[in-house]
Amino acid sequence: MKKLSLLSLCLALMLVLSNCSKDNTEPIDTIYPEINTATSDAFPKQCSVVKRGEKFIFKALLSDNVQLGSLNLDIHHNFDHHTHSTELEECNLAQVKQPVKPFLLIKNITIPSGQKTYQASAEIQIPADIDPGDYHFMIRLTDKEGWQTIKGLSIKIE
Amino acid sequence: MKSFYVLLFPLLLIFQTGFGQAKNSLPDSTLKTTPPPSTHQLKEVVIKDKRLQLRQKEESLNVITIGSDFIQRNLSGSLMKTLERLPGIKTIGIGSGQSKPLIRGLGFNRVVVIDKGVKHEGQQWGADHGLEIDQFAAAEVELIKGAASFIYGSDAIGGVIDVKPANAPQKNTLGGSIDLIGKSNNNLYGSSVNVFGRKEDWFFDSRITYQNYGDYSVPTDTVFVYDYAVRLHNRNLRNTAGQETGLHLNTGYVKEGFRSVFYLSNIYSKSGFFANAHGLEPRRVNTEMHDASARDVQMPNQQVNHFKLINRSNYQAKGHKLEMELGYQRNFRQEFSQYVNHGYMPPVYPDYLSISPELEREFDKRVYSMNLRDMINVGNHQLTTGFNSEYQDNAINGWTFLVPSFKQASAGVFVYDKYKINEQVLLHGALRYDYGQIRMFKYTDWFDSELTAGETIISEKLIRANDLNRSFNSLVWSAGINYNVHNFLLKANIGKSFRMPIAKELGANGVNYHYFSYEKGDATLSPEQSYQLDLSLGWNEDRWSVLISPFYNYFPNYIYLNPTANHDFYYGAGNQIFQYAQSKVLRYGGEFQLKYKVTENLSTELLGEYLFAKQVSGDKKGYTLPFSPPASALANLTWSPESESFFKHSYFSIDYRITAKQNNIVPPEKKTPGYGLINIQAGIKFGLCRQQLTLSLQAQNLLNTKYLNHTSFYRLIELPEAGRNIIMSLKVPFNIPLNKQKKEINNELSNKYN
Numbered sequence: 001m002k003k004l005s006l007l008s009l010c011l012a013l014m015l016v017l018s019n020c021s022k023d024n025t026e027p028i029d030t031i032y033p034e035i036n037t038a039t040s041d042a043f044p045k046q047c048s049v050v051k052r053g054e055k056f057i058f059k060a061l062l063s064d065n066v067q068l069g070s071l072n073l074d075i076h077h078n079f080d081h082h083t084h085s086t087e088l089e090e091c092n093l094a095q096v097k098q099p100v101k102p103f104l105l106i107k108n109i110t111i112p113s114g115q116k117t118y119q120a121s122a123e124i125q126i127p128a129d130i131d132p133g134d135y136h137f138m139i140r141l142t143d144k145e146g147w148q149t150i151k152g153l154s155i156k157i158e
Numbered sequence: 159m160k161s162f163y164v165l166l167f168p169l170l171l172i173f174q175t176g177f178g179q180a181k182n183s184l185p186d187s188t189l190k191t192t193p194p195p196s197t198h199q200l201k202e203v204v205i206k207d208k209r210l211q212l213r214q215k216e217e218s219l220n221v222i223t224i225g226s227d228f229i230q231r232n233l234s235g236s237l238m239k240t241l242e243r244l245p246g247i248k249t250i251g252i253g254s255g256q257s258k259p260l261i262r263g264l265g266f267n268r269v270v271v272i273d274k275g276v277k278h279e280g281q282q283w284g285a286d287h288g289l290e291i292d293q294f295a296a297a298e299v300e301l302i303k304g305a306a307s308f309i310y311g312s313d314a315i316g317g318v319i320d321v322k323p324a325n326a327p328q329k330n331t332l333g334g335s336i337d338l339i340g341k342s343n344n345n346l347y348g349s350s351v352n353v354f355g356r357k358e359d360w361f362f363d364s365r366i367t368y369q370n371y372g373d374y375s376v377p378t379d380t381v382f383v384y385d386y387a388v389r390l391h392n393r394n395l396r397n398t399a400g401q402e403t404g405l406h407l408n409t410g411y412v413k414e415g416f417r418s419v420f421y422l423s424n425i426y427s428k429s430g431f432f433a434n435a436h437g438l439e440p441r442r443v444n445t446e447m448h449d450a451s452a453r454d455v456q457m458p459n460q461q462v463n464h465f466k467l468i469n470r471s472n473y474q475a476k477g478h479k480l481e482m483e484l485g486y487q488r489n490f491r492q493e494f495s496q497y498v499n500h501g502y503m504p505p506v507y508p509d510y511l512s513i514s515p516e517l518e519r520e521f522d523k524r525v526y527s528m529n530l531r532d533m534i535n536v537g538n539h540q541l542t543t544g545f546n547s548e549y550q551d552n553a554i555n556g557w558t559f560l561v562p563s564f565k566q567a568s569a570g571v572f573v574y575d576k577y578k579i580n581e582q583v584l585l586h587g588a589l590r591y592d593y594g595q596i597r598m599f600k601y602t603d604w605f606d607s608e609l610t611a612g613e614t615i616i617s618e619k620l621i622r623a624n625d626l627n628r629s630f631n632s633l634v635w636s637a638g639i640n641y642n643v644h645n646f647l648l649k650a651n652i653g654k655s656f657r658m659p660i661a662k663e664l665g666a667n668g669v670n671y672h673y674f675s676y677e678k679g680d681a682t683l684s685p686e687q688s689y690q691l692d693l694s695l696g697w698n699e700d701r702w703s704v705l706i707s708p709f710y711n712y713f714p715n716y717i718y719l720n721p722t723a724n725h726d727f728y729y730g731a732g733n734q735i736f737q738y739a740q741s742k743v744l745r746y747g748g749e750f751q752l753k754y755k756v757t758e759n760l761s762t763e764l765l766g767e768y769l770f771a772k773q774v775s776g777d778k779k780g781y782t783l784p785f786s787p788p789a790s791a792l793a794n795l796t797w798s799p800e801s802e803s804f805f806k807h808s809y810f811s812i813d814y815r816i817t818a819k820q821n822n823i824v825p826p827e828k829k830t831p832g833y834g835l836i837n838i839q840a841g842i843k844f845g846l847c848r849q850q851l852t853l854s855l856q857a858q859n860l861l862n863t864k865y866l867n868h869t870s871f872y873r874l875i876e877l878p879e880a881g882r883n884i885i886m887s888l889k890v891p892f893n894i895p896l897n898k899q900k901k902e903i904n905n906e907l908s909n910k911y912n
Contacts, residue, residue, distance in 0.1 A: 028780045030823060069723025074732035077505065082441055082498065086385035099505035106501065106727040140732055146721035146778075146825035148734045150384060150674075 033064035033143040035151045044137055047091035049156045053128030062141055063117040069142035071109040071120055077102035078134040078154065091154045093134050103130040103157060132157050216576070218586045218638025218651040220246075220303040220694055220707050229293060230854050231811075231839050233339065233887055235346075237293035237321070243813070245749035245765040246303050246707075248787040252398075252871045256288025256429065260869060261303050262709065262747060263769045263786050264316025267660050272310070272320040274421045274468045276485035279525040279550065282313075283662050285871045286672055290425040290464035290489065292404035294337055294350035294367050297324040303749075304709060305690040307655035308588040308636040311546050311570045315655040315688045323421065324363060326412045327356040333893035339369070343858075343883035344399070345452070346371035359413050367404035372452040373430075374398050377864040377881040381434075384875065388434045391449035395877070399453050400429030418471035423464075430459040435875050436495060436671055457516065458495035458671075464488070478534050485527040493519040497557065500669070501728055502607040511604060513557050518671070520555035540576040545569070552661065554601075560668035560677065562601045562623035564661040568594035586638035586651070591631070594658045598626040598665045607728045620728060622667040630685045632656040647696035647705075655690065659683040663717050663738045673826070673874060676726040676733040677719065683740060688713050701755045708748030716743035718784065720777050721825040734826075741776030743783060745769070763794040770822075781824040785869045788820035788830065807843035812836065820868040828874065833865035849891055856885040 037045055043059050050056045062068055079097045103126060111118050137153040210223050222244055234240045238249045238259045250265055251257035261269050271278040271289060280290050302318040310318050327333070334353035340346065348369030355362055373394040381388045381395075390396065403426045410419030433443045436458040448456055465488045472481040495518040497507040507515040531544040547569040554563045570592035577585040606617040636653030666679040689712045696705040720739045725732050747769035755761045767790055771783040796811040819832040841854040862882040866873060 030821075030829065070725055072725035072727060072732040076500075102505050104502070106732050108725060108727050108732075138732060140725060140734065142721075142723040142725070142734055144723050146723055146734070148721070148826065 029066050029143075029145050029147075031065045032147045032149045033062065033068060033141045035139050035141050035149055036061040036063065037139075037151065037153070044153055044155050046087040046089050046153050047155070048153070049158055050126060051158050052126050052130060052132060055123055055125050058120070058122045058124055060120050060139060061117065062111065062120050064143040066116070067113075067144040068111045068115045068118055069144050069146070071111055072138075072140040073105065073107045073109060073122070073124075074138040074140070075103060075105040075124075075135055075155075076138075077104075077131065078136050079131070081134075086150065086152045087154070091134075091156070093154075094156075097133065099131055101130055102133075103127065103135065126157060130157070215642050215647060216584055216640060218584070218640050218649050218692075219306060220649070220692055220709075222301045222303070224299050224301075226297050229296060229299075230852065230887065230889065231809075231841060231856075233293070233854065233856065233885060234858070235341075236288045237291050237296055237299070238289055238319075240293060241299065241301070241319070243792070244301065245751060245767045245792075247301065248869050250285045250785060250869050250871055251867070252286055252288075252431075256427070258282070258285060258289065259319055260785060260787065261301070261317035261319075263745065263771060263783065265785065267313050267657060268316040270306070270310045270314040270318045272318060273466070274321070274323050275470050275483040275529065276466075276468050276487075276527050277310070277313075277548065278321075279487055279523060279548075280462070280464060280489045281491055281521055281523070283660055286431070287429075287460055287462055287491065288427070290427070290462060291321055292350075292365075292367050292406065292423070292425055294352075295323065295365055295404065295406050295423070296321045298322040303707070304651065304692045305636070305653040305655035305688060305711075307634045307657075308572055308590045308653060309544070309574060311590070311592060312568060312594065312632075312656060312658045312685075315657050315686070323408060324354075326361045326410065326417075326419070327354045327363065329356055329358055330896050331356055331893070332896055333891065335889055335891040337887060337889050339885070339887040341371070341883055341885045343880050344371040344374035348402075350404070359411050361410060361412060363406075363408040365404065365406040367402070369402045370453075371401075372399045374880050376878045377862050378878050381878075382876050383435045386434075389445075391445065392452070393881070394449075394452050395432055396443070396445070396448045397430035397433040397456050397459070399455050400427060401455075402427040415474045416472070418469065421466065421468040421470070423466045425464045426462070428455055428459060428461045430455040431672075432872065432877070433458065435872070435877075458493065458518070460491065460493045462489070462491045464490075478532055481529075481531040481533075483527070483529040485525070487523075487525040487527075489521070489523040489525075491521045492517060493556070495671070503605050507557070511557070513555060515557065517556045518558050519560065521561075522553040522555070524551045525549070538578040540578075542572075542574040542576075544572050544574075557604070558668060558671075559601055559603070559622050560666055560670070561662045562598045562665045564596055564598040564665070566594070566596045566661070568592060568658065582641060582643050584640040586636070586640075588636040588653075590634050592634075592656070593629070593631045595627070595629040596658070596661065596664065598623060598661055600625045609728075623665045626665060626681050628664070628681070630658050632658075632685055632687075645698045647694070647698070649692070649694040651690075651692040653690055655688045657686040657688075657717075659685065659717060666738065669733060670736075672871070674733060675721070675736045675826070677736045678726075678738065680738045683717055683738065684715055686713065686715055686717050686740075688716075703751075703753045705751040706748065707750075709746065711745040713743040713745075715740040716773070716783070718743075718773075718778075722777070739776060741778065742774045743771065744774050745771040745783075759797055759799055761796050761798075763796070764791065765794075766791040773824075778824055782822045784824055784827060786820065786822060787869050788818045788832065790815060790817040792816075809839070809841055811839045813839070826874060827868075828876075830866050830868040830873065833863060835863055835865070836860040849893075851891075852889040854885075854887045854889075856883075858883040858885065
């Protein structure tokens with residue numbers, strides 16, 4: 001009998017332990033932000049071509065279910081075909097070549113705080129003296145919670 | 159085909175040696191731990207069982223002990239993977255078998271691995287390589303689930319895995335064993351050869367292990383690394399092959415009241431990383447080169463060498479039992495990968511640098527350890543006082559940077575009292591004080607980065623880490639009770655544990671090439687503290703037993719890698735910044751174990767585990783902790799025939815493990831669906847040339863189920879776990895009788911068989 005009461009006491013203790021922290025807070029956010037480059041005015045798109053010595057306007061529609069975080073653009077060469085895009089469509093790549101003065105851009109675009117959707121737009125100047133060829137245009141978007149979506153586009157600089 | 163011959167060759171060798179000495183060898187080969195006549199063997203086993211039962215009853219922490227039998231039966235890619243069958247134990251693996259342990263969801267530097275009495279120090283923080291431990295050399299493994307800092311010092315927050323070597327051989331013996339192993343999934347073949355001997359007081363015990371494996375196969379043709387579809391050749395995971403060697407030599411002097419043993423070992427491994435998922439982004443690779451052979455290791459790959467020299471001595475006199483361990487370890491790890499410039503690195507690797515363009519990373523760690531303990535019995539008190547100290551020197555190399563070089567020293571003293579009130583109640587109390595110091599060294603980039611200062615753009619080499627000197631101290635305690643009446647067992651323990659922040663948490667500032675993230679340390683972190691309450695309730699009957707072990711755990715300042723909303727736009731090439739931070743964390747869960755003997759030959763087992771973790775403050779308030787294992791249960795049915803039949807010591811066992819889905823995630827994790835797996839184990843012991851051979855067979859993931867493991871290193875890139883794997887292992891013991899012994903044994907043999 002003594003054993004039994006001891007056992008039940010312990011079970012009761014366990015029950016208390018397992019219940020004591022179930023405060024009901026709002027559900028956590030597990031949804032990734034979205035980068036939309038499908039709209040008609042979005043640029044660049046997969047396989048877009050831009051020119052040296054000229055400017056182009058980057059445009060994409062960003063959205064998140066709670067709040068957008070930060071946006072980063074990165075252009076780096078793909079002369080060695082080492083990387084690939086996240087898009088299904090394949091672009092024609094030029095021959096593999098050694099970089100001499102490849103274009104490099106790492107640019108942060110500020111998203112005003114508290115936004116669920118944002119039309120991002122930024123002017124990008126391509127210097128005239130850089131290597132032409134295949135490049136990658138990486139768009140990295142986070143939301144406030146730290147979920148990140150990456151879009152990798154293949155572009156050409158002529 | 160080649161592997162077949164490699165397997166065959168040692169087999170031939172064994173049988174030859176076996177036949178050669180058939181006349182004189184012993185009927186039972188378990189001589190190492192038991193005296194020759196097999197009637198004694200049974201007795202020994204019983205004693206061992208009692209010892210474990212006693213340990214279970216006298217230890218207020220949750221302890222599981224497993225022997226080499228368990229390892230042989232469930233042999234997996236690594237010791238940690240083998241232990242995964244136990245409730246509450248999981249691993250973070252990289253597929254090919256190498257893995258890091260997770261005890262109740264805590265891993266890396268929150269689990270202490272003790273090897274031959276000394277804390278194993280490698281690069282514990284990394285998920286991409288295994289523990290440098292040879293599972294063939296492990297005779298017994300003791301697992302402590304729960305806070306054990308009071309005896310093991312910093313890091314023992316989640317638990318302890320104590321790997322014990324084989325006991326010293328019996329007097330006047332010379333013998334050994336040959337293990338052969340083959341695995342179908344990654345075409346692994348391997349062998350471990352052990353030779354031991356002892357005259358009177360001196361003994362030696364040596365072992366050589368070699369394993370070689372190819373790319374492992376997964377039940378899918380295409381893997382999606384983020385959104386990029388990677389086609390797999392023959393369903394093999396490109397470039398995940400590898401090799402491992404282990405060399406061991408133990409020698410020492412054993413006498414009543416005094417023993418001193420030296421353990422020398424060197425573990426080396428070379429293994430490849432999945433080629434499409436290493437670097438700053440998913441990569442297109444030269445598939446022709448990689449797919450030409452499933453056994454070659456191309457870049458990216460890693461090589462790890464772990465050297466150890468340990469001395470363990472103990473001395474008993476006047477009621478005191480003095481123990482000492484002295485250790486030297488060197489862990490040397492290199493990661494090789496083709497140079498890929500990122501951020502402002504020059505597009506072509508400059509030839510003026512002295513570092514090889516293929517050496518991505520190098521960590522060189524030297525560790526000196528010393529432990530002292532004194533045990534004394536005073537009345538009903540068993541008092542243990544002890545001292546642990548460790549000094550580490552860590553150097554780095556390679557063209558990338560993640561963690562600065564550092565030196566670290568720590569020391570701790572403890573006192574632990576076990577007080578036996580009566581036959582039923584044991585009380586435990588412990589107190590410990592630790593002091594530690596870490597000195598990190600400045601690191602400057604070898605290339606210029608572009609910085610904007612106001613309107614102008616300047617180029618300069620960035621300082622990634624500054625000199626830093628920090629010291630920590632901590633006072634921890636533990637209290638526990640054991641209550642044993644008849645068949646009932648109760649254990650309770652409450653304790654405080656701590657962990658010194660590691661160099662990576664304080665000073666990381668670089669890209670993690672596996673997760674495409676930029677990791678940043680925080681030099682101001684305070685030592686992590688943890689309070690844990692452990693409970694175990696058990697009931698043992700002849701035919702059945704049940705054990706329930708819940709726990710409750712609170713961290714006022716858990717250190718975790720927080721994925722922020724920001725990006726690094728220098729060295730990290732725009733990668734997301736993961737910042738080390740501290741938050742309050744609450745965890746609870748438990749394990750359940752039920753054993754029932756249906757008939758004399760048929761037994762069944764039900765194991766279950768559950769874990770809940772939640773951050774209750776900080777940036778990720780409301781989220782769980784990374785790598786939280788989902789709930790799972792394992793049902794087992796084991797058939798072991800009559801001990802009289804030909805099939806004595808044989809078994810056939812089937813495991814069905816069902817794992818729940820894990821929707822409780824934290825960035826950057828993904829929700830993982832649940833799955834069910836069937837594993838089969840079978841084995842037989844049989845006599846051949848008067849040696850008792852053990853043949854074990856396993857089928858892991860019998861149905862070739864395609865599933866994702868939430869705690870896998872490759873989970874983020876949606877990589878399924880290994881498909882069906884048939885594992886076969888054979889243990890062939892041998893004895894070389896010494897002249898003096900021959901006659902005796904022959905007499906015994908003739909007595910026995912007449």
